[in-house]
Amino acid sequence: RALLTEHDPRFLFQKILQNAAELCGAETALLLVEEEGGALAVRDAFNTEVNAEEVEISQQIARKVLTGGASVVTADAQMDSGFNQFQSVVALHLRSIACVPIRAHQKVIGLLYLTHRYKTGLFSPETLELLEAYGDQAGLALQNLRYLQQLRELNAQLQNRLEEAEEEIDRLKTDLRSKVKNPYARILGKSRAIVEILQLLDRVSDTNLSVLILGETGSGKELIARALHEHSRRRKGPFVAVNCAAIPENLMESELFGYKAGAFTGATRDKRGLLEEANGGTLFLDEIAELPLNTQAKLLRALQEREIVRLGDTKVTTLDIRIVAATHRHLEGWVKEGKFREDLFYRVAQMILNLPALRERKEDLFLLAEHFLERAAQELNAGKTPRLSKELMTAMAAYHWPGNVRELENFLRASAAFAERGLIRLQDLPEFLRRRLQGKNGAAAEAIPN
Structure with a gap:
């Protein structure tokens, strides 16, 4: 279980070798793993340095195990004619040697090469049986590690492909935006509700109808108002936005209609009102429901007569403006409650756009x-x-x-x-x-x- 849960190759190799050596009392241990193409390579060593002589004998014995499919063991390599022919066995003074297959799914994927320089008969039949069973467990751990590494490589490849695909999508989007002219580029949406809004904009933008935009706070009412202006015949004129809720009641009239110098204390110079500023263009009255009733009456008269007089002045200024208003209130309900003038409502709501909430x-x-x-x-x-x-x-x-x-x-x-x-x-x-x-x-x- 400890082997199966280890996913770091270095630690796994050392655990396999250390456990095998402790299981049989071997002095040294090598782990040989079959690589692509069938070659065997020494992947790690326990209690020894991997040198040319060790590699030579381990590779030669390993080939016998791969060919025969069974473990190769000697009780005393110095006396065994099958081993003492190797100069490396004599040079390294090896006595007990065992080469045990590591299997996974009935296939040998590696080998354990275990030695002892002094003890003979180290690998008894019972010990060999344990080592072969352990080799099967080590095989599962190595196979799991191989699968995990393949999965990581595949994930990395997929991640790279995903990033490349996202970059390509971004490039195509940029290319598409440059080629396709969207008349309402700043109004984003593909929902049925937004499509219906855009269809209404197509109908009313180039008219002179007053439009009332109803929608919750933050739903994009000013964006729709600007789209109405930018796609109307007044697009070259000014777009003046007024937040009626942000102007104090005592300043509302002077802000909307303007004033002449000396009209009241502090009026040191003539000032054009917002209605006059919007002449030739569009006046956007945001939160129109917040207008005081007395101001509503004066605004209605200005819109009906198409003219205004600044405070403290007698000169009449002709108006040519389009009104677009907006509110988050239920304005018809306010009309019934007497909070908003009915005649003004019908004047500013010649067309009503209901903007959907997100x-x-x-x-x-x-x-x-x-x-x-x-x-x-x-x-x-x-x-x-x-x-x-x-x-x-x-x-x-x-x-x-x-x-x-x-x-x-x-x-x-x-x-x-x-x-x-x-x-x-x-x-x-x-x-x-x-x-x-x-x-x-x-x-x-x-x-x-x-």
Whole structure:
């Protein structure tokens, strides 16, 4: 059992020889192993140095064992005419000699060559029987080692082929991206939900319809808004993005409509509002549900009349803008509750795009992951895009991703820093990242590391 569990060739050879010598009381021991082509080579020695004389006699006797298939033994080589003809037997003063086959699957794959210079009759029939049984055990261990080495070589070859295939795939992807023009290159996905979104974009991009994008936080609403602008007739005009939730209520009106110098304390110069900045292009009102009701009324009037007046001014500025709005709220519900003006809702929601959450388009998960890992590799100056282990991919596929695409991107940017030899493994990630994936239905996503 000890032989079968040893996978280091050096230690295995020494164990085989040491155990054999202890079993029969031999002074020295050599291990001869058949190599490719049938040649026998001395692979290791116990309690002796491998010299030319030892090799000569061991090889000659070994050939007899290979030819006859049985052990060759002498009680006193000095008196045995079958042995004393070898000058090396006389020179080395050898007395007891045994050459025992090492078998595996009924085939001799090696030999044990055991000697003693002083004792005669060392290898009795009983001892020889034990040595031959031991030779069979050693044969299994050597055969297992040979299989293991072949398996390692095969794994190395497969790994090299896999790396070559991955490099070829990367090359083909790069080549394909350079040849195929994707009109929505930044919108990644092959799921039915994304395909339907892209089909709607084809329909409405080049119109002047106001579009309301509904979707959870982090699902890519601004990306869709930019795609609408870039594929519209207004693409050469400005794209102005406004996060309505980030502007304080007391500054909302001046930010949207602008002001004239002296309109209020601190207004030292004229300032164009965001509506005016977007003239000739697209105004993206992100989180439009967070607009105060009084601002909603003024915005509605500006959109209907297509004109604005800056605060503190009397000059009318004509507007030529397209409105694209977005929210993670259930806006129709807010209309019913009186939190959002119904007339403004219909003005900004001439077309509604429902953006799916990442958990609703799981088939896009690893397509997005590959894209984010490529970007992470560039940020880290890594020569090669890291890959995800099977365990990590399983955990990612089972996770709820409450933060959607944004959460996935940030998770992979952090995880890429822990890649080892181009592979990101679940067990190599820090605890807070592992906990995030292992949280039930994404509940652990907001867990703060200790």
